[in-house]
Structure formats: C-alpha cells, structure tokens
Amino acid sequence: MKSLTKTGLACAVIAALGIALSSNVLAQSEELKEKLKADKTGTNPINFSRDFRIYNEFTGLNTEGDGTQNVTTAEIRLPFADGAWQWRMRARYTSLTADLNDDGNDDVDEKGLGDWDMRFLTVLSMNKQTLQAWATGVEVFLDTADEDALGAGSTSLGPQIFWAQFFKGGLFAPGLQYKFSIDEDDGRDEVEQWLVDLNYLQMADDKQSWFFTDPQIILDQEAEIEYAIVDFEWGWMMTNWNPDRKGQSFYVRPSIGVGADRPTEGSVEVGYKWVGW
Numbered sequence: 001m002k003s004l005t006k007t008g009l010a011c012a013v014i015a016a017l018g019i020a021l022s023s024n025v026l027a028q029s030e031e032l033k034e035k036l037k038a039d040k041t042g043t044n045p046i047n048f049s050r051d052f053r054i055y056n057e058f059t060g061l062n063t064e065g066d067g068t069q070n071v072t073t074a075e076i077r078l079p080f081a082d083g084a085w086q087w088r089m090r091a092r093y094t095s096l097t098a099d100l101n102d103d104g105n106d107d108v109d110e111k112g113l114g115d116w117d118m119r120f121l122t123v124l125s126m127n128k129q130t131l132q133a134w135a136t137g138v139e140v141f142l143d144t145a146d147e148d149a150l151g152a153g154s155t156s157l158g159p160q161i162f163w164a165q166f167f168k169g170g171l172f173a174p175g176l177q178y179k180f181s182i183d184e185d186d187g188r189d190e191v192e193q194w195l196v197d198l199n200y201l202q203m204a205d206d207k208q209s210w211f212f213t214d215p216q217i218i219l220d221q222e223a224e225i226e227y228a229i230v231d232f233e234w235g236w237m238m239t240n241w242n243p244d245r246k247g248q249s250f251y252v253r254p255s256i257g258v259g260a261d262r263p264t265e266g267s268v269e270v271g272y273k274w275v276g277w
Helices: 001-024 030-038
Strands: 051-061 066-082 085-098 107-115 117-127 130-142 155-165 172-183 192-203 209-219 225-237 248-257 264-275
Touching: 130 172, 155 192, 225 264
Parallel strands: none
Antiparallel strands: 051 066, 051 264, 066 085, 085 107, 085 117, 117 130, 130 155, 155 172, 172 192, 192 209, 209 225, 225 248, 248 264
16 A cells, blocks of 8 residues: 555656646746745745744654653755755754653653755746746755754655645645655664645735645655644734834744654744845
C-alpha cells in the first residue's frame, strides 16, 4: 500500500512539473505581480519579498512520558536574479527534554544549535485570466545540530512545487515536496519523505489581519509512518497601531498533531515578520 502511495505521488509530481513547465510560455501577469507586491503578510509562498522573521515554537512531544521541545528560529528571505528567484535561510536554536519510557526521568535533555536549512524558489508562470501561478524550487537541509537528539543527522534535499489560485481576499496554494538524504552520520537513518502542504489564506477586508492554515501531510517512507500536522495562524499588521510599522506584523500559530504516528501532540508558535524592509 505504501509503495502504491509513493508511486502515485511520484506520478503526481511529474505531471505537475510537466503542466507547470508547459505553462511557462504564458507571459507573466503584471496584475498578479502587483498583487504579490502588495501582500505584506508573509504567508504567500510565492511572494518573493525581502523579509526577516524571528519566531519561537513550543511543542509537546508524543512520547511515553513527558516531552517538550522549544525552537527559536531566525529566518531571512532575499530575492535575486532581478526578482526571478528567492533565497531563504532558517537558523534554529533548540532545547529538548523527553522521558522516553515514562519512568519520571528525562532520557534526553539537550540544547544547542538545531538543523538549519535553505531554499531556492522561482515562479514558473502566472496567468492573468485564471489568476493562477506555478512555482518550483529545492530546499537543502543541513546537518548542523550540536547534538544528535537536536537534528536528523543527515544532509537532505527537498525539490518541491507549488500551485497558487488567487481569489478576492486570499489564496489557496497547495504544495508537494519530496525530501531525501544524500549523506547520513554513522548510525543514523536515511531520510525519505513526501510532504503535502495545503496552504490557505484569508485576508480581512481592511487587509490588516488574516487567517492562515497549513495542513501538512507527512508520508515517511523510511520509517513507514504517516501523520499530519495542522497549523492555524492569526496575524495582525502593526500599522493598526503605528503607521510607521509598514510591512511589520506579528502572529500566533497553534498546531495539532494528527495520527497514531504523530511525533507531536501540538504546539504554539509566536512570531514577528518584517516584509519588504
């Protein structure tokens, strides 16, 4: 069953890439470009703005005993090649405690640098008539963790593709990514995962606040497990209180883990974004 799932998703990726590449002959829409430029929420995956973010996520782990993880992330996104591409870099500091066998003692208690990652993304096409766009890129997951428990112990690649449908007040932007390791530390497992994102954004009428959700389905081929993490984000532009805070916002993003194989029970993330600085 899992091999059929993997094969089906592989075919979906190939088909989506073919559609996206063939649609690249369409001229890019100035209307859509302006729509992207005007979006200061930082929630649109194909908006190639220059922005900085810092956020903290506190997570309850799905372990036999108590387990928590706290991750502080600094992120920067920069367009290059005349705005045709965007580079994103995320640096993490992680603390982790976990009672793995429910004996009242922490079997894991570590803190330090976590795994960092970077991504290169480009828009393949935009269609003015249908208000649709395609984007594709590759993510590089770096083996930078100070301690084994704080990272995957591997360097991995993650080619991905997004399709975006714009509508009045928001967008729907599902994405598909295949993540696989190209180098592993001694004794660490290989990485092979499919990740399906279902990004949905709804702006308020005044464009000063928004609701964003990203149900993400993870199909882990190496570990033979399947689960989902569902995020819900509420964000507010700081120009509500100070007109000089253009492009700056803050948000709250709780999440829940779904499925028997889920590694987390839930989390709460709070963050700050400065889009278009």
